[in-house]
Amino acid sequence: MSVIENQSIDGETDVIENSEWAATSKFVFTKPHSLVDVPTHYCPGCTHGIIHRLVAEALDELNICGRTVGIAPVGCAVMAYDYFACDMIEAAHGRAPAVATGVKRTLPDNIVFTYQGDGDLAAIGTAETVHAALRGERITVVFVNNAIYGMTGGQMAPTTLPGQVTQTTPYGRSTETAGFPIKVCEMLATIDGTYYAERVSVDCVKNIRAAKKAVKKAFEYQVRGKGFNIVEILSTCPTNWGLSPQKACNWLSDNMIPYFPLGVYKDKGKADE
Amino acid sequence: MSKRADVETKILIAGFGGQGILFAGKFLAYIGLLNGRQVSWLPSYGPEMRGGTASCSVVISNGPIGSPIVNNPHYLIVMNTPSLVRYEPDVTPGGLIFADNALITRKVERKDVQAFYIPATSLADEMGLKNLANMIILGAFIKRAGICAYDDFAPALDKTVPPRRKNLIDANLKALETGYSYD
Amino acid sequence: MEKVLMKGNEAIAEAAINARCLHFFGYPITPQTEIAAYMSRRLPKLGGVYLQAESEIASINMVLGAAAAGARIMTSSSSPGISLMSEGISYIAGCDLPCVIVNIQRGGPGLGGIQPSQADYFQATRSSGHGDFHSIVLAPNSVQEMADLTGVAFDLADKYRMPAMILGDGILGQMMEPVTLDGIGEPVTYDKPWATTGTRGAREHNIINSLILKPEGLEQSNFKRFERYAIIKREEQLHEEYLTDDADIIIAAYGAASRVSKNAIKMVRERGIKAGLIRPITLWPFPAEAFAKFADRVKGFISVEMSMGQLIDDVKLSTGQKRPVTLCARTGGMVHTPEEIAKKIMAADKGEWQ
Incomplete structure (x- = not known):
């Protein structure tokens, strides 16, 4: 009988017994333990799945899932509470950083993260975001920027690009009447309380690998008692952009990255080292 | 103080913000509390507190206190002219008005109330009791209204003065004494 | 203590x-x-x-x-x-x-x-x-x-x-x-x-x-x-009753308004008018039973409130409108004087429930 021991994050051992292939094979890819094994509701080609995985891998690798509390937003990721295996709270639209503050200040030894879209974080919840950063809350914010309101069916987001057509900017976003996109990392980098702010993208494998590092770092800093940490992740919305998943990735590379340059906007951790 | 259960002693103190109106009221309330009475203290609040007029209602009673608002005081203590103008008409007939005539330029006009004039602010200046005109006029009021014995001052002050200001108790006592013995 | x-x-x-x-x-x-x-x-x-x-x-x-x-x-x-x-x-x-x-x-x-x-x-x-x-x-x-x-x-x-x-x-x-x-x-x-x-x-x-x-x-x-x-x-209903045993007229009031109401009740009782007070302490759940049991006994109810007729709805609902319920309202930061409440009670005692 052969046994494969797969060390889990909680130190438990998953035992797979007596299969022919087990003797000669090893796992190279499994679902992270920090994700619940259920199908998600996301559209085909949506990059939320990738981002969920990056968050879950970080929780696994840092072995913190058991002491983590996640805050789900209102937006496409509203049901993230069903997908992450840690304790979860569903917040009102835009209020996740305030809810996270309430949890973190009550349970300072727990790891607290929010998972928010662009409407949630950068329109209705701008005040909560900015003030959580100003207070240097020791939380991790995973900010998914796809330049559109997905859940309500494709309206203009605060990050919709100039000229971009959406359901509520049918002639393209006019900066004259609808204003300019908000550059969240640039803005938060000006705030003394921000510890770490990086913008990454999930449009290609190379960028996904960089995104993973950034997400993990944003949690690592919190483990070390540092904050406020934010990772802005440029993401696609094939359904509401009206593009195939591949073309959506290309559109992100060609249009979003030039307007929202990737990179580290603030990293006090580097200075602290 | 009357011993009748249903009698409430209703006092209104008014003046400028910064004259210690609210403090004087709180001290009075503690006098009542330490004498086993029911008491209530209600300040005016809001923007007028900052530099404008300040007032507070104090009720001392042998029974449960209904409204803490003193609309018609039996005792009115005023430390500036606007307060005298504002509240003189509200005093119950037969009531007593105590006015700091170092600052108040006019006399009490009503004939159905008793007026007492104490130049509290000048006395405070003369005796080096800066900012304690409130306690001087209060001392005069307590004596004439028969609110309490002189011996009650120190314990009530001990309750009213915050811990970090305990060094001011002696000056407060002196101010109360000055008013108490003022003719 | x-x-x-x-x-x-x-x-x-x-x-x-x-x-x-x-x-x-x-x-x-x-x-x-x-x-x-x-x-x-x-x-x-x-x-x-x-x-x-x-x-x-x-x-x-x-x-x-x-x-x-x-x-x-x-x-x-x-x-x-x-x-x-x-x-x-x-x-x-x-x-x-x-x-x-x-x-x-x-x-x-x-x-x-x-x-x-x-x-x-x-x-x-x-x-x-x-x-x-x-x-x-x-x-x-x-x-x-x-x-x-x-x-x-x-x-x-x-x-x-x-x-x-x-x-x-x-x-x-x-x-x-x-x-x-x-x-x-x-x-x-x-x-x-x-x-x-x-x-x-x-x-x-x-x-x-x-x-x-x-x-x-x-x-x-x-x-x-x-x-x-x-x-x-x-x-979980909580309420206080004040001089309700022989009351002909019941005042409904909570919070600060209930205190002024007590002064008014004392004033009218000196004139022989039997007024009492039911003071809801829980506003939700409303102490409906406390009011209901007086609905057949008293001449009517007066809702004394620092609002333009809100508490009065619960008084009406809990008394089934069997008796007149009238309003004595101040608003905007104004507080009743005991005299104006007393006046309202005295009018009600004469059958004036406007």
């Missing part, structure tokens, strides 16, 4: 600490600011957290987070600030989380004024946010009750997993009276296995959530909540 003079607002704050509330999130607004100031002074010394939020919206959501994390938690505000909190209160109710919310009411609508008012009665008792829900609403009328009912509010909130509100007003918040917290015993503690404190790898993940997309499911969840409300209505 030594009594000290305290403002109503301070009594609430001290009583909350006494009830093991060691976290406070709030935003300044007159006339409740002493609560925040008191907490900011005391909590850091007790190992707790005081945090001044960027808005009432943020405060109430911090309260939601702390409640989800299992803490005893309170926030306080005054009328316009409570309106801003109403979104969060609805979420807290929908998530079945316990918390205490203090509303030291001021005149409205809009920015209104800062003087005492009772104009948020409907907002507090009907529902202080969207959706089908209730908060337990407690209405103290003295500084001692500000303290005592704060303890009760924490207890009821935990017991029924729902928001509990202390509905005061500017007079009660600002006034000082002798108060003691010695009589309040050790707070009852409740297990909170539902709290999001981290799974520690030892259980399924807890989810705090008010989203139920299937209408059948949401309806069932509301039904269940209303079953709990039915128990609360049956078991």
